[in-house]
Amino acid sequence: MKFFSLRLWYLLAAICCAALLGYALYSQHKMFLDPCPLCIFQRVAFMWIGVWALVGALFNPGGKWRWTVTTLMTIGAIVGGAIAWRHVWLQGLPLDQVPECGPGLAYMMDTLPFWNVLKTVLEGDGACAEVQWQFLGLSMPAWTLVWFIGLGLVTIFLTIRQARVEGRT
Structure with a gap:
């Protein structure tokens, strides 16, 4: 019994990533919610997942290539999830423990080596701790x-299936 094809899942995952990125841009440009550096890194993770999902949808890989696409999507989900987890953790800190706000991402990219930028962004700052938007309490x-x-769990489940x-x- 064919319940749900992996190719269809890849297409749906790519559409989900595009929709999530579209909403992020909408919230930035129409709702004027400026993204912090951690938000930007989460967007990059959704782009990564979406690109590999689109590759899977277009080429419908089999065998080891299917596992390659699934692995690359899962890596994006794990990295993005870790960044989101850190972001949620920062938002849950008491006010007296919130780190100071730092320079913007564009400034850091212009003035610091990449690894220092990555370290600084992943540590987070006061801008990342601010909750600007909620839906259903999240x-x-x-x-x-x-x-x-x-995205990660469904991709793994359907690939194994x-x-x-x-x-x-």
């Missing part, structure tokens, strides 16, 4: 964490 980083977990189905035929 902040935007909390929702991105939910999406990263969901597809491998088992093909192993029986």
Whole structure:
């Protein structure tokens, strides 16, 4: 019984990533919610997942290539989820423990070596601790964490299922 094809999942995952990125841009440009550096890194993770999902949808890879696409999507979900987890953690800190606000990402990219920028961004700052938006009691980083977990787990589950189905035929 063919319940749900992996190729269709790849397409849906790519569409989800595009929609999430579209909403992030909408919230930035129409709702005037400026993204902090951690938000920007989460967007990059969704771009990564979306690109690999689109590759999977277009080429419908089999065998080791299917596992390569799934692995690359899962890496994006894990990295994005870790960044979102850190972001949610920062938002939950008591006010007296929130780190000072630092320079903007563009300034850091212009003046610091890449690894220093990465370290500084992942540490987070006061701008990352501010909750600007909520839906059903969850902040935007909390929702991105939910999406990263969901995209990663469903991709792994459907890839394993597809491998088992093909192993029986």
